[in-house]
Structures are given as C-alpha cells and as structure tokens.
Amino acid sequence: MVMKLSMSAISVLLLLLAQAIETQAAIFDVTKYGANPGRDISQALLSAWKEACAATSAGKVLIPKGTFPLNEVKIEGPCKAPVEIQLDGTLNAPAQLGIIKGDSWLTIEHIDHLTISGSGTFDGQGAAAWAQNDCGKNPNCKAIPMNLRFNFITNSIVRNVTSKDSKNFHVNVLGCKNFTFQHFTISAPGTSINTDGIHIGDSIGINILDTSIQTGDDCVSIGDGSQQVTVERVTCGPGHGISIGSLGKYPNEDPVVGINVKNCTLSNTMNGVRVKTWPSSPAPGIASDMHFEDITMNNVGNPIIIDQEYCPYNQCQLKVPSKVKISNVSFKNIRGSSSTQLAVKLVCSKSTPCANVEISNIDLTYTGKEGPATSLCTNIQPKLSGTHNPPICANSAQAS
Template sequence: MKHSHILPLASCIFFLTLVILVQARHHSHHAKHKHSHPHKSSKTPKPAPPPSPPHNQNYNNASGIFDLRKFGAIGDGETDDTESFKMAWDSACQSESAVNVILVPQGFSFLVQSTIFTGPCQGVLELKVDGTLMPPDGPESWPKNNSRHQWLVFYRINGMSLEGSGLIDGRGEKWWDLPCKPHKGPHGTTLPGPCDSPIAIRFFMSSNLTVQGLRIKNSPQFHFRFDGCKNVHIESIYITAPKLSPNTDGIHIENTNDVKIYNSVISNGDDCVSIGSGCNDVDIKNITCGPGHGISIGSLGNHNSRACVSNIMVRDSFIKVTDNGVRIKTWQGGSGSVSGVTFSNIHMVSVRNPIIIDQFYCLTKECTNKSSAVSVSNIIYTNIKGTYDIRSPPMRFACSDSVPCTNLTLSDIELLPSQGDIVHDPFCWNAYGDLETLTIPPVSCLLESTPQLVLDYDITRC
C-alpha cells in the first residue's frame, strides 16, 4: 500500500519537470531569435544621399546671383528675353547683398530689345556675360516704338562691372548700308544722312564702372559710349568690326573723367578710341588698334560749340593699317581748348597719317575758315616709330589761322615709308613748337616762340 501511493506521485513530478524544461528551452530559443539583429531595429535608417548637383548649380543658387534663365529667359537666340532681363536687373538692383551678379549663362544666346537699365541700386552690380547677348537683326526687325539710337543703356549706376567670357554681338551688318553722316552719292556727289543706327552699349551719368574681359563685335554704330561718367576702367576687351563698317568707333567718351583703357585689341571701321568734349584725366595704355581710324581726340567745336579736353595720355601702343595714328581734330568756329596731351612709345605700321592735328576738320566741302577755333597747346610726341602710307605726309600740323597750335614738342620720332624710298616732308601750318631731338623725317616747318595772338586768346574759359 505504501509503495502504491509513491509511484503515482513520482510520475506527476517527472511530468511537471519535463513540461518546465520544454517551456524554458522554447523561451530561450525565442529570446535568441528576437535579438539576432538588435542594431537594425533600434536605429532610424539613414536617408539616401542627394543627387549630385548639375554644373553651376552651386553658383546659381548662391546669394546675390541672378541667372537670366531663373527669370524665364529661354536663350535660344530667337525668343525675346527682354522682360526676363529686366526682371533680373530689377531684382539685383533692389537686392541688399553687397555684390549682385546678373548672370548671362554660358551656352545660351539671349535676344534683347532696346532697353534702359536704371539705377541707383542698393549694392554693386556685376553683369557677367558668359553666354551671348544680341539685339534684333537689323532695322526691319527693330520695333518701331524702340529707340534706334541705342541698344543697351545703363543710366545713373554707381558701382558696376560688365565682364565675362562670352560675346556681345551687335548684329550691325544690315545697318551699315543706311546713310550715316554725309556719304558718297552718285557721280561723286555728297549726300547728307543721319546716323540712324544704335550704339551697342552706353553708360550715361554713371560712376565707378569696370568693363573687363569681354568680346564685342559688329555694333551698328559705336560699340561703347560713356557720357557724363567718372572713374571708368576698361581692361582686356576685344572689339571687332569690318574695316569699312561706318561710324563703328570702339570706345567713345564724352564729358567723362578719370578713364583708364588698358590691354585691349580694337579692330573696326572708325576710331579705335575717340575722346570728345569735356574729358580729362584719360590714360590709354597697351592698345592694339587697327584697321580703323586710329586714336582720336575730337572732333571738337562742331556747330560753334565750346570744347574742353585736358590731361590725356596715350602710351605703349601699337597702331597698324589705319587712316590715322594719333589725331587731334577740331572744327572751325568752335572755342575752348585741348591741352596737356602726351603720345609716347607708339609703334605704327602702314599708317596713312601717323601724327596729325587737323583744325580744319569738316565732313563736306562747304566748310569755311572762321575767326574762332578750339585752342591746341602743350602736346608732346615722344618715341613714335614705324612706317607710314606714302599717300600722306607722316606728320601733319594743320592749325587754325586765328588760333595757332602752340607748345608742340617732338622727340625720338622715326617714321619711314612702308613702300619705296620716297620720304615725304612733314606739313605745318601755323604750328609752333620745339624739337628736343632730331626726327626722321626732319621737321623744319615748326615755328618758334608763341605768337601774341595766342597770348591774348582766352583759354581759361575751360
């Protein structure tokens, strides 16, 4: 009896122990399975890296960058992108960033109508032309309500640079056949005609300007014009237009002071650089000029006006195959003065009039000698060498009967004919000056001292 009670009890204990062992084994297996990947379940997955930005994306999104294409410009050379350009300008002009860049991106051509971009602006502006800017193609494509005298005008801007690796294409070919100034008519006649064609780039009443590194070609008229400006720096630009393209001056300045034009190449159909009335403190250095009409001061005194030009330096330059080298030109009947001008270290190749003062400048045969003129005085020519076209004398000083040229100084002049061995004598008319060294060819026509007529002439009006 006693053993019969123990046996069932032992069986129950064995069965319970077996159940507990099985559950413990199952729990242990479940726990190992649950923590087999602890890091993946406990941390938030890292986001995928962003795609690499396209070319120039960082530049376009930087503070103070105003890309024309961000304002809706297409840049296919046919769509009118004027309004996009205006919006980009207005946004940059109103921006409070210290420097604001209006970007004409590389690889696109933007068609822009005649437009005036007006200041003053909040900060300094940079118009960075890495692509191409162009106007409508010729007079027939030019809107009738737009000015035909200018294309892009920058007005009342203080602090602006125009630069870039791109191109400004003036598309002037269809304009050049239009009458411009008095021009040749049938049977040798002379016909009047306005220059009704646009200047490519004009700065008006602006200051602290820089133009650098640009290429500009084929303007309908002047490529650059600066009116009423001060502190202008032009550096390393390249201007081209055909030799016979009319009135396509490279750079013209008028009533503009403190100008530096350096290290540039200008090849066109008129003056490489022309200096008008009201200019002073102008430094022109390392210019390659030609073909064209050379580097000119004037024309001054037209329509009996007063003209004042002073403190001009043209140096270290190369002039080739031009109608003139370094020229001063004034109209009869004007008043005022040109003074304090130095031309130095200039090499000439096949230039028709290497050194010329012309106080009888006239575009028709109807001009008459008058009793008043713009005074020309204190002009220095030094170290000017090279060759000249034998159609004209190498030096020509044609001065007014009423107001002679005075204080002309020549030194280290050596000009030889580009063809043959005939050496023309220099020409002088009412010109007073000195030779500091012997010149080739010899200059024996300059008059000495200063005439009383000039001493009595009031040049202080400038």
C-alpha cells in the same frame, strides 16, 4: 612671436572672410526668370536686374553660355549695393533697322560700382545697317543704334567681354567718372561705317587698358568735356586711329584736358594719333595737356596729325579759322612705318596757333615711290628734341 602669429592668423581670417563674402554674393541667373536660348530675353534680364539692383548686398546678374536674342533694353540705377553683370553667352541685337527705336541697343545708366565681366559677346549684327548708313553725307538720316551706351556711371569697370559688329558706335561714354575698360575686345570689319570703338564725352577719369579694337572708324574718339583720360596698351586696327575730336563744331563745348595715350600699337589704320578741330567754330574752345608717347605704327596713314582744318564732306567754311586753342601737347617716341608720304602733319589755326607743342624721338619710314617720309607744319613752332625722321618743320616758313 605670439603676437606675430596672432596677427598672421587675423590676416588669414580676414582674407577668408572677404572671400566668403564675395562667394556669397547673390546670383540672379536670367534663366531663372524665363530666359531661354533662341528667345528674346529682354524681360528676363530686366527682372533679374531689378532684383539685383534692389538687394542690399552685392549681387551678380548671370547670363550663361548660349545665344540669346535681346531687344532694346535700358538698365537703370541707382542700386543699393554693387552689382556685376556676368555675360558668358552671346547677346544678339535685332539685325534689321527700325526694330530698335532709340539710339542704342543697350543703355546702362545712373549706377555706382558696376562690373561687367565674363567671356561673352554683345553682337550688334550690324552688317545690314552699314549698307544703309548715309549719315556722313545726310544730316537728316535716321538714327542708327549703337551697341552700348553708358550714361552717368561711376567707379565701375568693363572687362573681358566683347562688342561685335555694332550698327553704329560700339560704346558711348557720357557723364561718367572713374570708369575703366580693361581686356575689352571690339570687333568689326574695317569697312563698317561709323563704328567707332569707344567714344568719350563729358567724362572724367576714363581708362582704356589692355584692349583690342578692330573697327571701321576711330578706335578711340575723345569728345568735348573729357578730362583725365588714359589710353594705354591698346592695339588698334583696322580703323581710323586714336582721335581727340572732332572739336569746335558746336557752341558751348567744354574743354578737353589731360589726355594720355601711351604704349599703344596701331596697324593698317587710316590715321594714327590725331587732334582734329573744325574751322569756322561757333565759339572758342580749349584742348590742352594731351600726350602721345611710346606708340608703334605699322603701315599707318598719317601717323601724327594735328588738323585744325578738319572738314569732312565740305560741311564748313575753311576760310574761317578754328577757334579751338590747342596747347601743351607732346608726341614722344613714336616709331614704325607710314603708308602715306606725309607722316607728320601739324596744321594749326591761323587765329589761335598751337602753343607749347613738344616733339621728341620720331622715327617713321615710308617706302613709296614718291620718296622718303615728309612733314608739314602751319601756324606752329614746336619744341624739338632727340632725333626726327622725317625732319620736323624743316622749312621754317611752314611753321609761321
């Protein structure tokens, strides 16, 4: 009994000690470095960050409630200890194009054990930029900055904050490892151009959890070199859906492997869950082990798509098939309503047909005047199980 009490006492002491250490983390409040609401706080933020990053124990950079203009800023590591940025106020980007010279408003890079938290907002003030964005049609367009760029971040988390009205992508994740977004909010009108929610490339172990994304492009887009990505309990819409790709446009693209999209809800999006690759690929590519499960579609266009003839604005040669090999894919327990009659589109490459694709328990309804929902299959022979509405690859000639 004495031993049990002693162990209990030790446990309580250790807990209190841990809490004490956490509460004693140094706080670097940007207002102590000259930040004032209504005035550019770029220098104050960088000064607070410099001291927090140099500290040998955990520290917190605090941006308190209030509205603060912020110009283009790069926050860099490595740091000597874990650092948290607590955003409780609103940071406003310059509204006019041309003030930010780079491709991102706030760049954060080369940091291990970073936390971004709080109840605040990164406001990109992007409305003026959307009206001037012609990058979809003009390959020589001027660079338009995104809200947040994360380069080479490891063992880190972003939680509870909001990214609003980015001029371009809201978040770009590059070269990161073990990085989580949880209870994160992304907000922009459905008419905002190229405002992808979270774009991931060349990264391993990225988790997007319990997150709400409303935007004018893909809610989540997963580019080449992405491995072990989990998208779970995400609500998407408006937007263009959750996409792997586009892949195969450039030479030397790294494989995409281990993507899991689960327990998500898409509402009023242009597309649902999709894998898209360019035809006329300059080099072979790989996209494998991709799984979409327990997805609810509410009035979603093209709810299930594999499209290996992705060619927006006629920028490619459709006659030359994609060289990206798609394999080990599953679509399971996907239900709801489609806003297009073609609810399931599986168009694979003639030169490298899709392999080992499993489709199970699909129930997608369409109520338009054209008739019930349909499917289209090309260069694919999926493994079917459970029930299917619409019938999948009902015409065997289509699945040749």
